[in-house]
Amino acid sequence: xxxxxxxxxQQVLIDTTPLPDxxxxxxxxxxxxxxxxxxxxxxxxxxxxxxxDYMMCKTEANGRGELECMKEGRRVxxxxxxxxxxxxxxxxSEFRKHWMCLENWNQQLWQCRRFERDLNKCVFENLKLExxxxxxxxxxxxxxxxxxxxxxxxxxxx
Amino acid sequence: xxxxxxxxLPYGIIVGLFTFTGVTLGKLRRMQNGGKTARHSIDQWDRxxxxxxxRITGYLRGQSDRPEAPPGFEVNSxxxxxxxxx
Numbered sequence: 001x002x003x004x005x006x007x008x009x010q011q012v013l014i015d016t017t018p019l020p021d022x023x024x025x026x027x028x029x030x031x032x033x034x035x036x037x038x039x040x041x042x043x044x045x046x047x048x049x050x051x052x053d054y055m056m057c058k059t060e061a062n063g064r065g066e067l068e069c070m071k072e073g074r075r076v077x078x079x080x081x082x083x084x085x086x087x088x089x090x091x092x093s094e095f096r097k098h099w100m101c102l103e104n105w106n107q108q109l110w111q112c113r114r115f116e117r118d119l120n121k122c123v124f125e126n127l128k129l130e131x132x133x134x135x136x137x138x139x140x141x142x143x144x145x146x147x148x149x150x151x152x153x154x155x156x157x158x
Numbered sequence: 159x160x161x162x163x164x165x166x167l168p169y170g171i172i173v174g175l176f177t178f179t180g181v182t183l184g185k186l187r188r189m190q191n192g193g194k195t196a197r198h199s200i201d202q203w204d205r206x207x208x209x210x211x212x213r214i215t216g217y218l219r220g221q222s223d224r225p226e227a228p229p230g231f232e233v234n235s236x237x238x239x240x241x242x243x244x
Contacts, residue, residue: 005202005238006239006240007240008241009238009240010239010241011238011239012237012238013237014233014234014235014236014237015233016233016234017233018232018233027227028227028231029225030214030222030225030226030227030228031224032207032210032211032215032220032222032223033204033207033208033210033211034221081225081226082225084225085225088223088224088225096223099221099223103221104194104195105195106195106197106199107204
């Protein structure tokens with residue numbers, strides 16, 4: 001747990017000792033940045049209680065959260081992995097199209113609303129998970145449901 | 159008489175050379191980014207996620223959507239070392 005980010009670092013040390021056996025093992029999530037961004041709101045929809053638990057544990061731990069909140073962290077990992085596994089089984093092609101589009105557009109969600117609409121529809125029908133933007137004002141249409149994306153570069157993907 | 163084409167040839171050469179440079183540099187940047195457009199305006203979060211991508215797939219812009227990480231992922235996180243200033 002470094003107190004600050006490393007500056008001018010020239011060397012990197014990779015310590016391959018695994019965690020001790022007293023800590024229960026959980027498989028880490030293998031999804032990289034674009035698929036995770038694509039599935040993020042669905043992970044939030046299904047895993048909200050576990051995520052809130054973990055965040056509260058980390059806030060209350062006052063700096064020792066990495067050591068003390070491992071149980072909540074395992075729950076978060078398992079829930080997120082279950083969401084990704086479900087999306088893979090039911091909506092793989094829409095999921096892949098969406099995150100490949102995101103990769104081409106600097107991972108900006110507003111450039112790829114066309115594929116996002118297909119993905120949202122498929123996930124809602126199969127997994128009953130709906131994308132909700134927390135903290136959005138209730139009297140306006142949420143950004144992902146608007147017909148025109150004012151910052152999108154390409155009209156084809158709007 | 160119309161415009162003599164010989165007068166426009168130098169302009170054609172200039173435009174052609176600029177186009178060649180532009181297209182070549184664009185293709186090189188695409189090749190460096192695994193066939194995709196380059197990322198821009200990356201902040202520390204994006205850098206950290208791209209580092210994680212490299213740990214999972216081996217390429218900075220490689221992506222995978224498996225729910226489980228490949229076997230070495232739990233132990234290959236780097237500790238960045240600094241030299242001491244004495």
